[in-house]
Amino acid sequence: MDSLVEIDDDTVLTEYLVDMLHKIFDPLPVPMILIDKDSKVRMINQVFADFLGYPKSYIIGKPVAEIDKNTRFPFVLKTKKSEIAWKHKFGNGRTAIVHRIVVLDEQGEVKYAVGMVLFEDLDQFKDIIEKNKLLENEVHLYKSQLKEMYGAKYSWDTIIGNSPKMSQTKFIAKRAAQSISNVLILGESGTGKELFAHAIHNDSARNHMPFVKVNCAAIPSELLESELFGYEEGAFTGAKKGGKIGKFELANGGSIFLDEIGDMPLKMQAKLLRVLQEREFERVGGNRTVKIDLRVIAATNKDLQRLIAEGKFREDLYYRLNVMTIEIPPLRERVEDIEEITIKLMEKLSNQLGIYVPKISKKALELLKSYSWPGNVRELENVLERAINLTETDTILPIHLPLYITQNKRKIDPNSIDSLQNLLEQTEREAIKSCLEYTNGNKLKTAKILNISRTNLYSKIEKYGLE
Template sequence: MNGKQGDNQIQKGNQYNQILEKNVRAMDEDTILTEYLISMMNKIFDPLPVPFILLDKDTKIRMINQVFADFLGFPKEEIIGKPVLQVDKYSRFPYVFKTKKPEIAWKHTFENGHTAIVHRLIVSDENGEVKYAVGMVLFEDLEQFKRIVEKNRLLETELHLYKNQLKEMHGAKYSWDTIIGNSEKMAHAKFIGKRASSSNSNVLILGESGTGKELFAHAIHNGSVRSFSPFVKINSAAIPSELLESELFGYEDGAFTGAKKGGKIGKFELANSGSIFLDEIGDMPLKMQAKLLRVLQEKEFERVGGNSIVKVDVRVIAATNKDLKKLIEEGKFREDLYYRLNVMTLEIPPLRERYGDIEELVTMLLKKLSNQLGRYVSNISDKAKEYLIGHNWPGNVRELENVLERAINLTDSDTILPIHLPVYLTQSAKRVSDGPIRPLKDVIEDTEKEAIVRCLEYTDGNKLKTAKLLNISRSSLYDKMERYGIS
């Protein structure tokens, strides 16, 4: 090559470099960096035996290592670039992006039926905006995870177990801010409850099942001077009568056959200087009522099988859904105990007496249940809301929560419609106007309509499958859909 040819080659090389630099400058710097990082992550994580995945803010899969692709049962090239819900329709990553909160060691069942323990982590920029999410499978086999947990349990000491138990028991989770409702009766109940918080007197909470008596007990303790001391709960109806005394007051070593070596501390001792919540007090046996009365009067008791006196300073918050005065007349509840407990009485109104609170309760419960279920349902149609407000709610707030949880599981959108509500609830308004008995024809038509709608939802609108599942002809299905106005 002569000198002139060499100069031409150098000149062409310089021109190529200039074009390359110009193109590189035109590219988005973040894109270059991201592609470089993803390339590096592929090299790092692909050989690792731990399933690993990277998603961008649009929930599209940017990187997945081979072991994770094999775990999901897809080739890598079919996964990259797809939204995560197309690969695993049960994925909670869209929810993680929405809440901006990581999920650590969650149990997750993938679309292919595999159940595993997973991490879902977020990567944010300096402004707090989530740019990426990272997923890792910790245990591909749930049995493997269970075996490790079991081994760890064997290594734990009894003292450590007691500490964990005490930590769970000693905290009141709810405050006045977490109790929903501003209707007149609810506002009055909260006013009395706050007054009870500021005193040191015993409290008796009355109300139907499902009205939120335990929430008020938590709030009363949290609002009192005892809020930094233990809050211990016990359900008088859930514990057999022969075991209730030892649960409340503890027992000494060798007190009875099967007693734990060294004895056991009771709930009243655990609650010393704090509060004890005695739920379902109306179901407490008469023998135990006498012992409880002594604790309230003398602030002392003896452990089962013991002779020494144990002094305690405990505030009692009791609750019941029963008529204690009627139980007194029947000889099932001690009158002297009733007056010891009935110092500050708080009556929680049933939901049918506070319809003005239903909308606020629905909003709160939808948010709570969406978090629990991983389903993003935040709206409810006006007609569905109308049915909720028109219902009598014999099960109170607990029934409302169950109805909403059922509806969230049935809907495929972010809105609850009347069809997602139970039949007994949607028909209650008709029963009010039509009288207690409806024509059999109307009942059958309502049931038939609901069956068709649910089957169409199940088959994603496939009318041929729907007709086969309902065991009717396709023309008959079309006729019924037209008659009932089903689109």
């Protein structure tokens, strides 16, 4: 009968089995060790013995603390909790990344523990970590670039405003997102038509597929066809070898956003109509039919019905696009949203500019609400960016706003036009008053900002009763 190597009261291993374990684990390049419940070494492979600097015959049967004075195995066996990928400094001064894995029986009692050295050299571990980080960064970069090129970035949360008109617009847009129909977005420049297009795609069943954007007004008419539908090799002088895939093929399975559709040439409108009807097209210079499955989201700030009357837009294309129509209200028709939009834009611009300006005065906000905003949200963003760059505090004041906004509320009656002198004095008084508010009454600073002498400032303060 084989001699026995005792592991615990209930389990024994024959020398034959121990020998088999050594034969299995010795060839492995990973240092491994087997500890019993009494913290004694029962098996260790050759590479680990070499790492520790002892003969295997010396290690076997010894308490693990005699082999490694810094061992944590007694603690691990006591707590019954494994330790994964721990940094450990051995008694011989070497540092490595290790596993300590506890093996329990059916009753949850400790049977033994297995130790493994993952990295014998921390420099090797750091090198792998750095390479892994580099790989992750590259993958993240490629994903970001793909998302930027062919993905929708915005969602409903990006669209700010809960006024009655905007709430109604969002409701219709969300219903449109759940349909498979084409969408036509109408609205003045700067109202956020592209935001709605992104949100509609992201909320649709196609959200995992490409979202391709095309600005019909930005591409020369002679290049628009090849840009939309691609071209075959040799289709024209300068054509890329192997041809080029068009935007419609890139968007296959997803959505294509045709911005400024009202500026599309009539010739291209006819080709687009066929694509919408037949769901197929040919590349420029090719004769192979390309089948596609996508949803068209079009947008324009033009009056398409007027363009139809003028013969500049095809009526049949209009009705093909005008299935789910979303009309975005201009900012002047949703004054209730201006404060919320302003705060959100200030947060965004503060992060972009690195200038923390979280507050706006009540009077400055009232001035923003009283302005008509022909450029809509885009114009508001530009005004706030200018204001943030001008302020030296954490608050936007009227003095930081353009004159065409601060003087917007004062309307002159044509029947009682004041003298030029009086108008100049009114403007001067308002400028001094705003500057004093900005400097918290600091007259020296106010005079410096207004580029006048302190004596002159005192004189004007007295004149206009601004004390």
